[in-house]
Amino acid sequence: MSRRLRVVQWTTGKTGRAAVRGMVGHPVLDLVGCYAHAPDKVGRDVGELCGLDPIGVLATDDVEALVALEPDCVSYMAYRPNFDHLERILESGVNVVSTMYMMAGFGYGEEATHRLRDACLRGGSSLYASGIYPGHAPNVALAASAMCSRIERVSILESLDIAGYANEQMFRAQGFDLPPEDPAAAVACEASCGSFKDQIPVLARELGVRIDRVGFRVEFATANEDTDFGFMTVRKGHIAGFKGTVSGDRDGRSLIECSFVWKLGEDMTPNWPVTHGYIIELDGDPGVRVRLEPQGDHLDGTVTTALPAVNAIPQVCAAPPGIVNLTGLPFVRGAHQLRP
Incomplete structure (x- = not known):
């Protein structure tokens, strides 16, 4: 990578917390913001929300403030998609990775898929969905x-x-x-x-x-x-x-x-x-x-769900605009996760 990538985490539920833990200390990814759906999480340090030491990033419910951070990518892991939020993110030129796999197809209906695709094309951004x-x-x-x-x-x-x-x-x-x-x-x-x-x-x-x-x-x-x-x-x-x-x-x-x-x-x-x-x-x-x-004894499903999306962020940021699937990217792997 020629530079580090700026990432915003969208929600800190079970999977979102695993994503944050996978990004903190990452050699290529910088967590610069976080969207909080629950009002009681607004203003709190994202590290503490995710069971870590404070990292100096506070959660917010201000969508425009997060877009203004000019992130390279949003790690979108809400329980249900908010298509207004997604459209605003994508048309602003910010890429999105998500564990909501139906956004890669037509599971939410053709209208939703076309709306997301058109937002990608307007903004020159890419949307990628994965998981385990x-x-x-x-x-x-x-x-x-x-x-x-x-x-x-x-x-x-x-x-x-x-x-x-x-x-x-x-x-x-x-x-x-x-x-x-x-x-x-x-x-x-x-x-x-x-x-x-x-x-x-x-x-x-x-x-x-x-x-x-x-x-x-x-x-x-x-x-x-x-x-x-x-x-x-x-x-x-x-x-x-x-x-x-x-x-x-x-x-x-x-x-x-x-x-x-x-x-x-x-x-x-x-x-x-x-x-x-x-x-x-x-x-x-x-x-x-x-x-x-x-x-x-245990395969942590939150980690195995979140990390295939997190580890794809560099490839997604380099992908052509539109909705891309796993076969439209270079092979996604745990690059930079093998650390001395």
């Missing part, structure tokens, strides 16, 4: 595909007990604790998989295959007893786990699968095993399996 899955794990699948002379099916599985994440709002939006016979349960789960649906055509395009539909299927596991997780309770007989697949199909056959097993705890029926990570399988010649799993 969708995002980085599929990129690993693409890298593994280079070893194959023939591929019959690509499957990527996220298999986790997510009880330690403590996000009641997100879990209820996904359909946890609904009765399994409630029609809203499958609808809620499928709606939460919009990012997987946006990932499927990206993989299909990069693998040079045509798909004619994106399918969805899901099974439910129900709690054997009322279970209090501290941040929410799942009632007996209500949904405590999902096992599902978003598939890219052609002529009735599944070619690309983004699958998931999400569980709150273990006391449920059926009690599917979890791998506590990611399994990537390519059926073909040769068949290939790649596992992304923790070396210890």
